[in-house]
Amino acid sequence: MLSDRSRPIVEATLPVVADNIKEIAERFYRHMFTAHPELLDGIFNRGNQVSGAQQQALAGSVAAFASNLINRPGRLPDRLLSRIGHKHASLGIRPDQYQIVHDHLMWAIADVLGDAVTPEVAAAWDEVYWLMAYALINQERGLYSARGVTPETVWRQWEVEQKITETPEVVTFVVKRIDDRLVKTSLPGQYVTVQMPMPDGVRQPRQYSLTRADDGEHRQFTVKWVHGDGKPDGEVSTLLHNAVNVGDVLTMSLPFGDVVLYDAGCPVVFASAGIGITPMAGMLSHLVTAGSHLQIMLLHADADEDSFALRHQIVADIAALPDASLYVWYEHGAETRLPVAGVFAGLMDVSQVTLPDNAAYYLCGPLPFMSAVRSALIERGVPARDIQYEVFGPDLWQADVE
Known part of the structure; x- marks a missing residue:
């Protein structure tokens, strides 16, 4: 929770920081990697640096966290922090590395905003940073402990x-x-x-x-x-x-990731496109191993059947589950050789299938696909809390930020 001294300062300066956060993130990374090139060895994805995706993700996360402190005091954005914490744990991030990030991020804020960063403003945003950093450090410590490892192991x-x-x-x-x-x-x-x-x-x-x-x-x-x-x-x-x-x-x-299949005893609907089938395949395999009797629906979209990765494993697992069905959408035509419950031409349209009541939904695929499917589900009355999604790479969507 922000201190009474910092809250009005962060609230007053949040718009200007948010307006400049992308440039702040770009200068931050450039400055940090110049001083610490070793961080590019084994930790940071340099492809995401070149594309700008990492900078966008950092900017969005910091802005969302600060906004949450102002608009929902006393409650942290748990899903945002969980997603970041799992990614950090999978990279072996250490607590001492947060000081490096702090020093270069605060430098970038002052470099971009200039004289607007008074000592009081700097102190307030320093507080924002460490609130976020300590929340992540504590979460990552728990993740390491649960796995019986340290960042180095x-x-x-x-x-x-x-x-x-x-x-x-x-x-x-x-x-x-x-x-x-x-x-x-x-x-x-x-x-x-x-x-x-x-x-x-x-x-x-x-x-x-x-x-x-x-x-x-x-x-x-x-x-x-x-x-x-x-x-x-x-x-x-x-x-x-x-x-x-x-x-x-x-x-x-070791395995990490916060988008996992929970045993809530309700029907499960997977919706994927392209290589987004991969986490769904893992979840289906676990359901088979566990001998699940839940109602399972897998909805998958792809260019055509030959592009449908893992389809033979998927079909075998669907057949092994007593109440599971597979529906596919192919951009190049509604033709299939697979034993499916339904095949459709074009992009996925969830209105073409009868969805179970009170189901848990898991989405994975390109952002436009997930955005369209999530919107369609919410339009049909599915609560947002019942829809989880997995993003490959930095989360530029942050649809589940509370």
């Missing part, structure tokens, strides 16, 4: 046992553990961070959803090759697709 080595081509652009890796450290199983819907050494010697981290329930010895994750659309190829996905083979060893984090 989040990482371990796994050997590639299988490399499965799902589509021309999607590959699944099955890895097995090669040490005797205790393996705690993942929760349905979680991801791991893969830390890849690049040709220039810098390690780059990327998060990938686990696409099958763990068995204590193996983990499975699925990777889409990022390329095309006039953009540079994704350096990590390209390396995984083209250079990593059976027998190679990968450095991976």
